[in-house]
Amino acid sequence: MTSVVNLQAGGNVGITANNPLLKELVVGFGWDTISSNGPLPELVPSAILTDKSGKALSAEHFVFFNQLATPDDSVRYVTGDDKEQIEVNLSLVPEVVEKIVFIVYVDPDLRKPGNFASARGAYIRVADREEHDIARFDLANYDVEVTAMIFGELYRYKGLWKFRAVGQGYKNGLSEVAKSVGLSI
Amino acid sequence: MTLNLTTPRPDIVYLRRRLKRGESLPKTSTSSEATSTSLFLAPPESENSFVLPEKPALESTTVLTNENPVVRLDARQSAIGSIQFDNADHFGWESGKLSGMVYADDSNTNNMPSFSNRKLAEFYKGKLVLGLRHAKELRRIIVGASSGVMKMTMPNGNTVVTDTEDGYKVLHISRIGNILEIRMEILEEGGIPGTFSINTNSF
Numbered sequence: 001m002t003s004v005v006n007l008q009a010g011g012n013v014g015i016t017a018n019n020p021l022l023k024e025l026v027v028g029f030g031w032d033t034i035s036s037n038g039p040l041p042e043l044v045p046s047a048i049l050t051d052k053s054g055k056a057l058s059a060e061h062f063v064f065f066n067q068l069a070t071p072d073d074s075v076r077y078v079t080g081d082d083k084e085q086i087e088v089n090l091s092l093v094p095e096v097v098e099k100i101v102f103i104v105y106v107d108p109d110l111r112k113p114g115n116f117a118s119a120r121g122a123y124i125r126v127a128d129r130e131e132h133d134i135a136r137f138d139l140a141n142y143d144v145e146v147t148a149m150i151f152g153e154l155y156r157y158k159g160l161w162k163f164r165a166v167g168q169g170y171k172n173g174l175s176e177v178a179k180s181v182g183l184s185i
Numbered sequence: 186m187t188l189n190l191t192t193p194r195p196d197i198v199y200l201r202r203r204l205k206r207g208e209s210l211p212k213t214s215t216s217s218e219a220t221s222t223s224l225f226l227a228p229p230e231s232e233n234s235f236v237l238p239e240k241p242a243l244e245s246t247t248v249l250t251n252e253n254p255v256v257r258l259d260a261r262q263s264a265i266g267s268i269q270f271d272n273a274d275h276f277g278w279e280s281g282k283l284s285g286m287v288y289a290d291d292s293n294t295n296n297m298p299s300f301s302n303r304k305l306a307e308f309y310k311g312k313l314v315l316g317l318r319h320a321k322e323l324r325r326i327i328v329g330a331s332s333g334v335m336k337m338t339m340p341n342g343n344t345v346v347t348d349t350e351d352g353y354k355v356l357h358i359s360r361i362g363n364i365l366e367i368r369m370e371i372l373e374e375g376g377i378p379g380t381f382s383i384n385t386n387s388f
Contacts, residue, residue, distance in 0.1 A: 042300070064264070067260040107266065185261050
């Protein structure tokens with residue numbers, strides 16, 4: 001069992017370097033929302049599989065609560081601990097995929113959608129199937145006006161998989177993130 | 186004979202559910218399983234997927250007519266943001282549990298299910314708004330306008346409008362698995378705008 005690596009934004013850690021046989025990962029997301037009598041922001045974790053050019057493979061390679069798995073079943077929304085969880089089976093990820101980007105967006109409802117200002121204690125963690133944490137990124141500081149944020153990404157590096165903590169926010173929400181990877185949502 | 190209601194059927198969109206962590210997809214049926222005494226719901230080997238009949242997809246502006254009354258949203262369009270209805274003045278909704286209600290624009294919508302302090306659907310700033318984040322709770326919602334053209338606007342600005350020929354019409358939005366289908370329907374002769382009802386088992 002390896003000890004968990006706590007990352008700062010921009011930091012990375014090898015996922016398969018010490019364990020080349022590791023194929024199945026659990027990516028957990030968590031946060032708290034400050035209670036209020038008014039509408040609360042609804043945070044939604046998601047994942048997009050991108051190729052070497054940074055573009056999404058297809059709209060079907062965007063995984064969230066209403067599109068539970070990629071066509072190849074390599075990335076799948078599951079029910080488990082944390083607020084939400086996404087499973088990744090590295091052995092099923094198509095060769096053309098260079099990155100799996102994990103985004104948490106605020107649902108853009110017309111009625112006071114809110115932003116990350118009401119969120120506290122947001123984190124992303126990567127664990128193996130036995131719940132042994134490999135990496136964790138606690139998002140301590142972020143611009144409260146953002147409405148979507150890349151929490152982290154799994155990426156290929158010299159034939160191995162690594163995880164990078166990102167923490168990059170977008171003020172124009174999921175549509176802005178999607179546009180950056182060539183998707184129209 | 187045992188009816189297996191717990192095994193997920195990811196091959197059939199409307200029976201798909203989220204797996205528990207670590208749970209595997211069910212395997213396809215085999216000839217030996219097919220002869221067992223329990224009712225096995227896996228697809229026959231010759232047919233590995235169920236495909237909904239083709240329907241038109243949403244365009245930048247979609248006009249629903251008697252000849253083309255249906256448009257279907259994709260999984261992203263069906264679950265992100267909210268839909269706004271211009272000129273709608275009443276709606277009826279029914280949940281997956283077959284409870285429901287009909288509201289006019291001046292009704293008290295306190296009985297409407299709420300999530301994160303937002304109602305699933307409500308009149309907001311003079312327009313009907315349907316939140317999509319929890320639209321999976323719906324079985325259907327029927328939206329009507331007492332007069333004029335009804336326009337439905339998606340978060341990205343795409344619109345669906347009804348034509349105004351042949352009398353009074355409503356938009357019937359039904360949930361099929363993880364997608365929403367919008368169908369324009371004409372009220373039967375004698376139907377009075379604003380007075381439709383939804384018949385459910387609970388009424």
